[in-house]
Amino acid sequence: MVSLKDIAAITGVSIRTVNRALRNDGYVREDIRKQVLEITQRLGYRPHLAARTLKTGRSSEISAIIGSLDELHMEKMLAFERTLRAAGYSVHILFGPHDASDDLETDRVLRALTDRRPAAAALFPQAHVPVARAVAQFDLLRIPYVVLDAMDESTDNVGIDRQQGVYESVNYLISVGRRNVAYLGYTSDRPGDYVSGRTRLDGYERAMRARGLPQRVFAIEPHVSESDGGRKAIDAFLAAVPRPDAVQVYTDVMAAAFMASLHDHGIRIPEEVAVIGFDNRRVAELCWPRLTTVSQANQEVGVAAADMLLGKMAGRTPPPGWVVAFVPRQARGA
Amino acid sequence: MVSLKDIAAITGVSIRTVNRALRNDGYVREDIRKQVLEITQRLGYRPHLAARTLKTGRSSEISAIIGSLDELHMEKMLAFERTLRAAGYSVHILFGPHDASDDLETDRVLRALTDRRPAAAALFPQAHVPVARAVAQFDLLRIPYVVLDAMDESTDNVGIDRQQGVYESVNYLISVGRRNVAYLGYTSDRPGDYVSGRTRLDGYERAMRARGLPQRVFAIEPHVSESDGGRKAIDAFLAAVPRPDAVQVYTDVMAAAFMASLHDHGIRIPEEVAVIGFDNRRVAELCWPRLTTVSQANQEVGVAAADMLLGKMAGRTPPPGWVVAFVPRQARGA
């Protein structure tokens, strides 16, 4: 690999001069600058990042811990990465442990991150690393960090206002004439873990209360998967009196599963019951009928998280519990 | 940050001795080793990776270029990462350009990769980096590499045998009594770009020919999206005489879209027509009725790719055009 030394030797000047020419730092005779640039080009010189990091003490890498990125988190990540790249940083991804309660694995991941001495760190949703543990580590090592969407206001967190999202979604159902709107989904939040049942339920209750409409909740137990929950909810739905004419479901995945069960029982959608999801996942448009859904502001979250990091790296203190406004973007089908 | 020097100073020995104790390299007096380890522990010493990389000339990072990982590629990535991590490497992810024809962006990504001087490189499906270009660069810099699933036998490629997958899938449909099996999907391969229409069609034709059954192909143009293609195929399907009693579809996404159109026309699944997908995506179990699908050996591909890299790094030459055997794993619903 060609180094500054090589270029200096060929050009017949000192390393420092080559360095000056390459970084536009101070005066360099014009013909020498030209020559250095030409040789650099020809030899395909590239700076040795490790050497630079060692010398300057700071890398230009930002480490993000993720779980298995689904399409939603992927959107966040792409926006996050693009924003930071534009600011001259490169994003390094690490995979969290399989299981959040695996302390050894958690340590391993955090160590892998801190060993790299990144310029900053990000904790993505479902990374399976306890937020408090990670934050303690980052604080200790003075690594600027951001947590994405952790249902946890106590840290520098960027999240989506799901309460408002569900509120507007339920309002939409009411505005098109539905009166017996039910909520189907989880009903508690799990701080640091992305499950936001209580928050969403709040939005539902707020919307129904405002209109004086009767509330009906089909609660899914925390340990039940979204698709299982959606499918099994059919019994409670069938038993309900009066039967809801609309259901606000926790996510698109759960909604699709619920719709499949409705089909099994010959219940017509949306004539007998309207179903609305949450997330605007790809499955929403593959369902039959197409699923109406609420789009989360994933890109905005990614950008906001990146901005928060850039701010913290520049020494600014972010506002506490920063929440990105909910942005409804698409509603399809019925 | 605490360094070897600090530990040496505290312990009252030389850096070299600390280094020896920590790396179990050569003789160290037992009590000193104990003490060094204790202090290391207490101070939370961690080696500076950049310094190590600078000194040794090789990092223990493996860079992978990806596009937006969907659930299938994510499976590959997780297996890939796990395998390499077990071997002591860490995987660094870079995002490819948005558009494969963007030469500037392609250069940028490849430069970002090579600047990091990784121990090896991997090119994931849909990374939007031209395979030939990347491979040329890797060869030039002597970076061991592997390409995943690129429909390109000319490089060190690990892929899935989709021909065989479709062949077995069609055979399955025949075995359950279907005779008018059609193929719906793309019909050409795009080398280096993951589209494998011709390959799959070959599998279909082979299966039908073997039984002497009539073939029917609903071809989707390359520029049409999977969901659009699936939806629009309904016209050709309705016009077909005789009407197929089963359809082997390119992917689950396309199959779900096609099924939605069948529902729109009141055609009963699977009574009138059986639909079978490919990929075993999550959408398969959210469809109604559940979509029978063919599972790709994603984890096996991830592991195989990792193994190929480990082999190349150890100086072994991999067999050309290595293909992971197709592994059918799940078939659901109908």
Place this chain on the structure above:
DNA sequence: TTGTAAGCGTTATCAA
């Protein structure tokens, strides 16, 4: 306008 030299934290050679 240019060059010398120190130093970042490791690894590893060589001598003691």
Place this chain on the structure above:
DNA sequence: TTGATAACGCTTACAA
């Protein structure tokens, strides 16, 4: 058993 020391490639204070 141990330690002095050079080197990796870069940045940068200082001198010329």
